[in-house]
Amino acid sequence: MRKIDKKFRPIPEKLKDCFQERQENLLKKEELHQFDSQCYNSSIKEDLKKLYHNKCAFCESKLNEIPNDSYQFTVEHFRPKKGTNSYFWLGYEWSNLMPSCQKCNGKKDDNFRLPNKRKKQKLPLKTENGQKIIDLERCRADGEELLAENPFLLHPELENPMDFLAFDINKLGYFIENIQNKRAKYTIDLCQLNRSDLWEKRKKIYDNFLTELKDKLVELVEIYGADYTEKELKFGFHSIFKKMYFGAIEEQTEYCSFRLFLIENFEILFLEKIEADEMKDILSEAFVLFLNDVEIN
Numbered sequence: 591m592r593k594i595d596k597k598f599r600p601i602p603e604k605l606k607d608c609f610q611e612r613q614e615n616l617l618k619k620e621e622l623h624q625f626d627s628q629c630y631n632s633s634i635k636e637d638l639k640k641l642y643h644n645k646c647a648f649c650e651s652k653l654n655e656i657p658n659d660s661y662q663f664t665v666e667h668f669r670p671k672k673g674t675n676s677y678f679w680l681g682y683e684w685s686n687l688m689p690s691c692q693k694c695n696g697k698k699d700d701n702f703r704l705p706n707k708r709k710k711q712k713l714p715l716k717t718e719n720g721q722k723i724i725d726l727e728r729c730r731a732d733g734e735e736l737l738a739e740n741p742f743l744l745h746p747e748l749e750n751p752m753d754f755l756a757f758d759i760n761k762l763g764y765f766i767e768n769i770q771n772k773r774a775k776y777t778i779d780l781c782q783l784n785r786s787d788l789w790e791k792r793k794k795i796y797d798n799f800l801t802e803l804k805d806k807l808v809e810l811v812e813i814y815g816a817d818y819t820e821k822e823l824k825f826g827f828h829s830i831f832k833k834m835y836f837g838a839i840e841e842q843t844e845y846c847s848f849r850l851f852l853i854e855n856f857e858i859l860f861l862e863k864i865e866a867d868e869m870k871d872i873l874s875e876a877f878v879l880f881l882n883d884v885e886i887n
């Protein structure tokens with residue numbers, strides 16, 4: 591999960607139009623109101639795609655346009671619009687909408703836990719021209735009432751989820767709690783962030799890099815023995831390190847938080863996996879040279 595910088599106001603014009611056209615029906619039907627996906631797709635899909643780099647807000651998987659695929663791009667509600675925990679009044683609220691894959695959203699639907707149910711916001715109304723309408727300012731995720739709910743689910747537009755989440759160094763690909771925190775555990779469980787297809791994909795990123803580095807070491811030693819120069823060392827590993835490094839810092843890459851964890855733990859995760867001391871030294875030297883280059887540029 592990545593922190594996303596979204597400006598909550600002004601509300602995108604087209605979304606505002608969708609809401610205004612439907613507000614009367616929404617207030618009449620409440621959670622039975624028909625929320626049509628077409629309205630979201632035509633109003634904010636492109637904005638969300640851009641903001642989230644076409645990735646799921648929870649699992650960082652790339653989203654696609656294949657109908658009924660588990661990873662089809664879908665506009666989802668952070669606070670549920672239906673069910674027993676419904677916040678139907680947030681159905682068209684910009685700060686409540688984010689892209690999610692079907693898998694992360696599957697269990698999420700009605701499941702939205704608060705530490706204190708009594709703090710749950712009630713339908714925020716105000717009167718304008720003698721008519722009761724939804725008070726949009728009280729619908730903002732960063733508004734006083736909604737912040738005071740302090741929900742368990744981490745909100746990627748309000749906080750940096752990686753302040754709460756971490757990766758397990760012993761069980762590669764698995765999310766754990768960064769700090770003993772109920773919210774981190776709840777988010778991992780609710781969005782099933784450790785489901786098998788996900789941790790396998792993350793683990794594979796690591797396995798592939800380790801294999802590439804090992805192969806390159808063997809190749810280098812075969813060609814140069816101990817007589818390699820700094821230039822050969824830099825050149826030899828450059829493309830692999832570049833892929834590792836920029837994949838970690840560029841938000842459009844899938845699972846970049848996991849990639850960053852690999853770079854930050856290079857010594858334990860890569861150097862310590864190389865058996866021959868001589869090769870370990872070569873890899874360590876090459877990595878330092880690469881980092882120096884990156885820092886200079």
Ligand SMILES: [Zn+2]
Nearest residue numbers: 646649691694
């Ligand atoms: Zn997802």
